[in-house]
Structure formats: structure tokens, C-alpha cells
Ligand SMILES: Nc1ncnc2c1ncn2[C@@H]1O[C@H](COP(=O)(O)OP(=O)(O)O)[C@@H](O)[C@H]1O
């Protein structure tokens with residue numbers, strides 16, 4: 001479904017991704033973890049072309065997408081939903097309109113049909129009663145669930161999540177993870193940048209550990225958590241699971 005072939009990304013002199021080769025099967029749920037600044041966001045943003053690559057190839061469902069512009073790029077993005085850390089909802093639109101925007105403007109769907117689809121998605125994320133609420137009237141967890149519903153609006157084949165729970169209060173993280181759990185079981189292809197190791201352990205088919213622009217580990221959760229092969233991954237996991245232990249070490 002998604003293939004990276006020798007992908008490099010540079011920002012000027014900064015070599016952010018250093019030769020990524022990666023193949024993700026249809027329906028696979030992949031968790032991406034690694035230290036801050038290691039290139040995780042860049043990696044997933046390349047897939048729906050929020051970033052452009054410097055070298056190499058990304059192939060989606062058999063097609064290299066690097067040269068795609070305009071309508072073709074727009075069509076690609078309707079096949080790939082993206083969920084941001086900061087939700088990125090439109091503040092001046094209510095929940096329903098946030099979801100219908102792309103349906104109406106990009107797909108040209110009639111308003112009645114788009115509204116029905118939005119309401120169905122709001123119900124799916126447990127917010128059937130919030131269709132008319134504006135982002136400022138919703139908790140972080142509710143806003144993120146609206147953002148997930150929006151990402152699902154065009155019935156994408158791929159869902160990308162960039163630290164979807166990192167901006168949330170602890171008590172609302174669970175409601176977002178519950179929606180993501182349901183999606184992981186639905187058969188959609190998912191790439192999730194997250195430090196929620198509970199989610200990774202329970203739902204990932206595979207965990208990627210990335211450090212300084214290189215994938216150092218690609219392993220089944222059971223193997224990754226039992227004994228990551230690379231010392232940097234071991235250290236990362238130790239810090240994540242027991243920050244205090246690491247601090248006194
Ligand atoms: N638009 C940009 N211009 C310059 N440097 C960038 C840009 N975007 C990301 N970077 C740099 O690329 C590196 C990787 O960033 P990112 O992919 O956001 O890492 P992560 O998501 O793992 O924290 C960081 O050093 C970051 O500062």
C-alpha cells in the first residue's frame with residue numbers, strides 16, 4: 001500500500017531522513033516512535049505530500065506520487081486522512097461543517113448528503129450530539145475526535161496520525177485511543193506516530209523506531225518490547241517506561 005524507496009529529506013544542510021526503505025501492507029497498523037526531532041513527522045507528512053521529498057520515491061498503491069500536482073494531488077489527499085497533534089480544526093466552523101468542508105469543496109458532494117455523512121461519522125466517534133458545536137466549545141479529546149471524523153470523511157484507505165494524544169489532558173486521552181482502537185480493528189491502513197506504548201503493544205502489527213533520520217528497528221510489538229535490538233531503542237524505551245529510573249541512572 002505504501003512504499004518508501006531510498007527516501008531522503010533535506011532542509012538546506014539538515015539531513016532529516018537518510019535513506020528510508022519501508023513497505024507497509026494494506027490493512028497494516030504501524031506505530032512510529034523515536035526521540036524528538038528524529039524525523040517521525042517528516043516521514044508521515046511525506047506520504048500525503050505535506051512535505052516534498054529530496055531524493056528517492058514514495059509509491060502509494062503502485063503509483064509514484066512525487067510529481068503529482070493540482071487535482072491529482074488533491075485526489076491523493078482524499079485517499080489519505082491526516083490527524084494532527086493540535087487537531088487543526090477550523091475555529092469558525094462547527095463540528096459538522098469541519099467534516100463536510102472537503103466533501104463539498106473537493107468532492108462536490110451535495111450538502112444534504114455531506115451532512116448525513118458527517119452525522120454518521122460524529123456518531124461513530126461518540127459525538128452525535130455535538131454537530132453544532134464549535135471547536136472552542138469542545139474539550140481537547142472531543143476536538144480530536146472531530147478531527148478523526150474529518151479525516152475519515154472522504155473514506156480514505158490510509159490514515160496518518162501525528163502524535164494525536166500528545167496535546168491532550170490525561171483524562172481525555174482514553175476516549176481518543178478508544179476511537180483509534182476501533183479504527184485499527186476496521187482494516188484501514190494506519191501509520192501512527194505516538195509514544196502511547198499501550199496502544200502500540202495492543203494494536204500495532206509493527207513498530208518502527210526511528211532515530212536521527214534512520215529506521216533502526218522494525219519489529220513486532222512483542223519483540224520490540226521484550227528486547228529491542230538497537231542500544232538506542234533500548235535506551236528510548238527505558239526512558240519512556242521509567243523516566244525517573246533514567247534520571248537517577
Ligand atoms: N520546515 C523545516 N525547516 C527546517 N527544518 C525542519 C523543518 N521541518 C522539520 N525540520 C527539522 O527536521 C528534523 C526532524 O523533524 P520532525 O520530522 O518534525 O521530527 P519529529 O517529528 O521526530 O520530532 C528536526 O531537526 C526539525 O527541526
Ligand SMILES: [Mg+2]
Pocket residue numbers: 040041042162
Ligand atoms: Mg513530530
